[in-house]
Amino acid sequence: MVAAERPILDADGVRRALTRIAHEILERHQGAEGLLLAGLRRRGVPLAERLAALIQQFEGVAVPVGELDVTMFRDDLQTRGTRSSLQRSSMPQDVTEARVVLVDDVLYTGRTVRAALEAILSYGRPQQIQLAVLVDRGHRELPIRADYVGKNLPTAQGEQVAVRVQEIDGRDEVVLVHQEPASVQAPGVQAPGVQTQEAHSRGTHSRVAGQPGEP
Amino acid sequence: MRRKDVLDLDDFSAEELHEVMETAEAMREVLSRPIKRVPPLRGKTIVNCFYEASTRTRVSFELAGKNLSADVVNVGASGSSVEKGESLVDTTRTLQALGADMVVMRHPHAGAPYLVARELSAAVINAGDGWHAHPTQALLDLFTVRDRLGSLEGRKVVIIGDVLHSRVARSNIWAFTTMGAQVVLCGPPTLIPAGIETAVAEGRRRRWGDGIQSGVQKEHAAVKVQYDLDKACQDADVLMALRIQKERQAGALFPSLREYSRLYGLTQERVARAKFGALVMHPGPMNEGIEIMPEVAYGAQSVIEEQVTNGVAVRMALLYLLAGGHGGRAV
Structure with a gap:
């Protein structure tokens, strides 16, 4: 059984998608006043930083960027056990009255975003919370949608979307990982050749967003 | 975990x-x-x-x-x-x-x-x-030192006072030596367990073998005993005073609290002998004026409340x- 990767976005594609999202955020908010970008660990954080850099470039306004580790707010801690890879969150300023844009790499079941909503509310009561994702792959299990989407990507549940970013993985790309020959595969079980959760939680490999409930 | x-x-x-x-x-x-x-x-x-x-x-x-x-x-x-x-x-x-x-x-x-x-x-x-x-006291001590000083590797941590009756000292010895710090125990000979240097070394060897454990240099990760507090304070990164446990002093292990305080009390002069910016710690509750002077306990180098x-x-x-x-x- 071989894991085959189909390219979805290359480095230029990622750059264009982020550029468009940055413009859309500015357009929707009529500027960058009161904005706060909150990146979801891990790969949402560099994406949020890049959006902030683009907004700075377009508008000359420095938008604060926060980092959220939503692990403690996940709804699957009871069944999967608490994890060791708990990272420090940080918010650069009070979120009350801010217009917060959550930034993540892949939107899938929506459970991570639900946890992120609860996490951000522990910092205060923002005026508004929006969601920006690089890839929306469908299969939602909760009533959640993204406000800004880099790429809508219809997928099968057995497939996995890997988002790689320069800051963590050494290159920018989005690929669809699927198994050949097509095999019956339970979600969460990975074929050889696909990086495991353990591996990328140590920061050495790219994220494979395939398992339901993965952060 | x-x-x-x-x-x-x-x-x-x-x-x-x-x-x-x-x-x-x-x-x-x-x-x-x-x-x-x-x-x-x-x-x-x-x-x-x-x-x-x-x-x-x-x-x-x-x-x-x-x-x-x-x-x-x-x-x-x-x-x-x-x-x-x-x-x-x-x-x-x-x-x-x-x-x-x-x-x-x-x-x-x-x-x-x-x-x-x-x-x-x-x-x-x-x-x-x-x-x-x-163990949880030792973990919070470790956390406090790491937060203030960064790496523990090669740091000199002096634990002062009644080591014999101190569970805090015992757990701290393991925590700090495993992180590569050198632990110096200082107190009256009656309050330092006999042979503790070899006991700790033996305990470590039995647990982790002779090799270098997790990148920790063996020569650092050791315990030394020093009976003179003025000497022990020299080049110290951390000065940790232990509580004199009056409730456990039935056996008259030192002549008087006054003498103890003179020889092993943490004073400003002694803190000044340590490295610049050395941390002053105490697991609490404190006997102020006995093992630690109030001006030290509430001084600029004290991290007791942070603990x-x-x-x-x-x-x-x-x-x-x-x-x-x-x-x-x-x-």
Whole structure:
């Protein structure tokens, strides 16, 4: 059984998608006043930083960027056990009255975003919370949608979307990982050749967003 | 973390200590939020079993459990069935039958939490047993030093006073040496256990073998004894005064408190001998004017209050990591 990767976005594609999202955020908010970008660990954080850099470039306004580790707010801690890879969150300023844009790499079941909503509310009561994702792959299990989407990507549940970013993985790309020959595969079980959760939680490999409930 | 209980730190590897420290940093950030409560231990029950007096440890465990959304129940020796003669194991079995997922235990006798841990499937955390061990105090000491000084590698940590009766000192020896610090024990010869240098070295060797454990240099990771506090303070990065335990001084192990204070009290002159910016620590409660002078305890180099504050974050980290240690598969 071989894991085959189909390219979805290359480095230029990622750059264009982020550029468009940055413009859309500015357009929707009529500027960058009161904005706060909150990146979801891990790969949402560099994406949020890049959006902030683009907004700075377009508008000359420095938008604060926060980092959220939503692990403690996940709804699957009871069944999967608490994890060791708990990272420090940080918010650069009070979120009350801010217009917060959550930034993540892949939107899938929506459970991570639900946890992120609860996490951000522990910092205060923002005026508004929006969601920006690089890839929306469908299969939602909760009533959640993204406000800004880099790429809508219809997928099968057995497939996995890997988002790689320069800051963590050494290159920018989005690929669809699927198994050949097509095999019956339970979600969460990975074929050889696909990086495991353990591996990328140590920061050495790219994220494979395939398992339901993965952060 | 893949262990059921935390009884002492002698079996903690440097990696495990790092894991606790990093998690504690995340927890400290949670404590800085307007809403300090996070939900990971929702539905879990923690029983604090304190058979010995305690303020900071008990309150800090209670807050830690509540901040993680666990249900916390406090049990003391008085007012419980212990007064009717129920044995320790029976009491804790009862607590487990009532639904306790974790038991935090403080006990006057060394080894009591070990006995309980063996009998229960619930996680057991030692919150101090006799003279033996106090792992969560050592973890918060480690966290405080790491937070202020960064790496522990090659640091000189001086533990001053009544090492003989101190469970804090014993657990700290393991914590700091495993992280590569050199621990110097300083006190009157009657209050330093005989042969402790070789006992620690032997304990480490038996646990980790002769090789270098987790990148820690063997020559650093050792314990030395020094009876002269002025000499011990030289080049120190950390000065940790221990409480003179008046309640345990029946055997007249030193002539008088006045003499003790003159020879082993932490004064400003002695702090000045240490490295610039060295940290002053004390596990509390303090006997001000005996083992530590008030101007030192409340001086610029003192991190004694930080130790207490960090205690909540460190205990949250431990409860969080233990909750996932045996139930679910940590992915």
